[in-house]
Amino acid sequence: TTPTPQWRPVYHFTPEKNWTNDPNGLVYVNGVYHLYNQQNPFENKWGHMSWGHATSADLIHWKHLPVAIPEIMGSDTTWRFSGSAVLDKDNTSGWCKNGNCLVAIYTGHQQNPAKESQFVAYSNDGGITFTNYEKNPVIDLEKHDFRDPNVWWYAPGKYWLMTVVLPTEHKALFYRSPDLKSWTLLSEFGPQGYTGSNWECPFLIRLPVEGTKNEKKWVLVISAAGGRGVFEQYFVGDFDGRAFKNDNPKDTVLTLDYGDTYYAAIPWNNLPEGRHTYIGWMIPNPQPTFPWRGQMSIPRDLSLRQTPNGLRLIQRPAAVISNQLDELSHGRTLALKNLRIGKKEAALDKNGKIKGNAWWMKATLTVAPGADAGFKIAQEKDAAGRTIHETIVGYDAASRQVYIDRSRTGGDINKDRARQAVTLQAPARELRLEILLDRSSLEVFVNDGEAALTTYIYPVEGADQLSAFSQNGKTVIRQLKLWNLSR
Numbered sequence: 001t002t003p004t005p006q007w008r009p010v011y012h013f014t015p016e017k018n019w020t021n022d023p024n025g026l027v028y029v030n031g032v033y034h035l036y037n038q039q040n041p042f043e044n045k046w047g048h049m050s051w052g053h054a055t056s057a058d059l060i061h062w063k064h065l066p067v068a069i070p071e072i073m074g075s076d077t078t079w080r081f082s083g084s085a086v087l088d089k090d091n092t093s094g095w096c097k098n099g100n101c102l103v104a105i106y107t108g109h110q111q112n113p114a115k116e117s118q119f120v121a122y123s124n125d126g127g128i129t130f131t132n133y134e135k136n137p138v139i140d141l142e143k144h145d146f147r148d149p150n151v152w153w154y155a156p157g158k159y160w161l162m163t164v165v166l167p168t169e170h171k172a173l174f175y176r177s178p179d180l181k182s183w184t185l186l187s188e189f190g191p192q193g194y195t196g197s198n199w200e201c202p203f204l205i206r207l208p209v210e211g212t213k214n215e216k217k218w219v220l221v222i223s224a225a226g227g228r229g230v231f232e233q234y235f236v237g238d239f240d241g242r243a244f245k246n247d248n249p250k251d252t253v254l255t256l257d258y259g260d261t262y263y264a265a266i267p268w269n270n271l272p273e274g275r276h277t278y279i280g281w282m283i284p285n286p287q288p289t290f291p292w293r294g295q296m297s298i299p300r301d302l303s304l305r306q307t308p309n310g311l312r313l314i315q316r317p318a319a320v321i322s323n324q325l326d327e328l329s330h331g332r333t334l335a336l337k338n339l340r341i342g343k344k345e346a347a348l349d350k351n352g353k354i355k356g357n358a359w360w361m362k363a364t365l366t367v368a369p370g371a372d373a374g375f376k377i378a379q380e381k382d383a384a385g386r387t388i389h390e391t392i393v394g395y396d397a398a399s400r401q402v403y404i405d406r407s408r409t410g411g412d413i414n415k416d417r418a419r420q421a422v423t424l425q426a427p428a429r430e431l432r433l434e435i436l437l438d439r440s441s442l443e444v445f446v447n448d449g450e451a452a453l454t455t456y457i458y459p460v461e462g463a464d465q466l467s468a469f470s471q472n473g474k475t476v477i478r479q480l481k482l483w484n485l486s487r
């Protein structure tokens, strides 16, 4: 338990101290983003699950607030598991005393006897404190595993819609309610797709298809860590207010993120029309940090894109954040054009302008067929110029794989997943990489959101150099811009 300030992200959400897992109750009210989170208020490991709370006006700077929904200690200790929050502006619940009234819908995880059921709680002080409904639970199937309700207002039907899972049965259930208290089952979905581990943290969302005028499709996202490692899958299809119909064959498995940490993601409720922003938990794997453990990803905007294989989920860093990069970097940027990279590795920051390992890069590359090229980040070299540590973010044109290679990263990483990769559907003539390094947090977005890889690295002191490389053929960095975001 040595403090690790060198690995504390600068522009990502981390709790001030102690353990966090899933984002909960994401809701946008009057220009403020609320982020509740699965928090252990007492220790740096999972337990005493409560809803932590933070708010932000820009998705970068977070104000940490007191625990909003604490565990109930007692004979049947109830932990507050994951769920969502809605703005009940029309007072459908009858609990609201003002226009900023929030209702949280979450899983009560009772330990004695072990049972999970759905609870509601309301807040009339802007989400700072919540009062639990005295008649909880509002949905009880007498099940050991039944959790993670995701609720929002389904305008066409004029009702609250809940998506919730039976984790061990690999089923998502849909419910409706007029008042957030009485719930009616609409339909069940599953088992379909990946069923090798428990289903958790579902959400249903209607997304625009890029490049079309008004085309929209429904996407059902489900977290499923286990057999395949940390993993989220999604289904594309239709929702008619009652049931979700998968467009693809039952056994199709679509992957949301190709790294080893992205999990339990859910979107913000009540965003302005046309915005679809969500955030995921980056699962400690093992994450040897102190005094906090666990963090959130960069918030991401969601859409769909037509591909030769069908509609696929697109995710890129939220525009709200990308638009702030110039301001956040205070002009500390690095820009270059048409740089040819051959056999010899090229140091990109000879003047040491970007020291600090908290930066954001956008690059466009032309990689020769058969070449393996990209960037070496968090690099440490000895006096003779030999590499001691580095993490590679590369593209192997022969296999069409964009990959993160952590085998020489140093530090305590999940060695089974030292290399993480995504195979692109088509060879990339112009490859676009967006790399977000935030000390120990690493996210790579490929071709404007076609794929994402999210992981952790733990660079040793002084490992903060940046180079470009190209093996077995040449590469041209058409454009590169890097914003230094270290504080």
Ligand code: FRU
Residues within 6 Å of the ligand: 021, 022, 038, 049, 081, 082, 083, 107, 147, 148, 200, 201, 264
């Ligand atoms: C996912 C999860 C949820 C549950 C919560 C408990 O990480 O297991 O299914 O509600 O975490 O902390």
